[in-house]
Amino acid sequence: MAAVDGVPKEAAADHELARVNKEHEGEVPEVGERDTGSEGACPGRTLGGGGIGGIGNSGEVRVSLENAVLERCWSGAGAVIDRGRWDMTDRDDAGRERAKKAEFEAEALVHVDSLYGLALRLTGGNASQAEDLVQEALLKAYRAWEDFQLGTNCRAWLMTILRNTFINNFRRQQRRPQTVDFDDVADRSVFAEVKDTDPVGGFFDRIIDEEVITAIDELPDEFRIPVVLSDLEGLSYQEVAEIMEIPVGTVKSRLFRARKRLQERLYTYARDMGYLS
Amino acid sequence: MSDRDREMISCEQAVERVYEFLDGELDAEMTEQVREHIEVCKRCYPYFNFERIFLDHIRSKGLRPERSERLEARIREVLGNL
DSSP, X not given: OHHHHTOOOOSSHHHHHHHHHSOOOSOOOOSSSOOOOOOSSSOXXXXXXXXXXXXXXXXXXXXXXXXXXXXXXXXXXXXXXXTOOOOSSSSOHHHHHHHHHHHHHHHTGGGHHHHHHHHHHHTTSOHHHHHHHHHHHHHHHHHTGGGSOTTSOHHHHHHHHHHHHHHXXXXXXXXXXXXXXXXXXXXXXXXXXXXXTOTTOHHHHHSOHHHHHHHHHTSOHHHHHHHIIIIITOOOHXXXXXXXXXXXXHHHHHHHHHHHHHHHHHHXXXXXXXXXX | OXXXXXXXXXXXXXXXXXXXXXXXOSOHHHHHHHXXXXXXXXXXXXXXXXXXXXXXXXXXXXXXXXXXXXXXXXXXXXXXXX
């Protein structure tokens, strides 16, 4: 127990309060500036598999979108190219628009399910908000489609647009940010409860996905968003800090408290279900 | 200061960095210090291991594609009207 008692209490609380009450000025650029170039749910991290010993700093591939404009595919007169990049010269406006739409549908709309999955977690499971968010993000992507370079990671590009769209909307709507206190859980440790009976957390494996998702969804916005960005999308603390316009220390403390809360909740669920001996 | 001269960090110092360590957010020097500590500490190793398993769990189950026919139809319609 001594080890876990050493966990620090919230140090940045005052700072955080001052910060979130500040009017937000700038907006996150929604299209084109950040792109993690990632495929999986947790791309940036090397966690897992290799155990504690195999953990390194998150690697990130940035896709240069400036180059996309310069290197854009250019088809011959009337020729239909495999990738369907619409012809910039020969068609009339309507024809170009049709070709652009066809290409967008083929390249971007296949990612609707991934986008909707992320939108649901960002909105805390609110289906109608999540649908609006996906639609808004896809329309932005469509308008910026000329800037997207075929062959680069479309999914990552779209996820970035969606994430930034969400954050900008969130800031706009948030006149009075909630300040939620998690002190009730910050000092408790699930590990202390299970270290003698289930020290490797075997009970986690028995918890159904829906319970994990509900636990994430029910976190207050200020805590859920860092968890979604960091744990589900694999962004670094610095990236989360920039997106949310909060100090890195605040990201750290919110993640800490949110994870403890999730852990506590999943533990309670597992205990109630009889998964713990 | 060489590795041999360096004093090992305490349990408290290691534990307060558990998530930064697992998230790959510590610099190389501190990562090494935490790693050295948990490799030999009977109390901290299982704790770090437990937290790692927990995070893996959240990450593997938390984000998944979700299907919505209604949404896809709606987007196709909006695009069609552009």
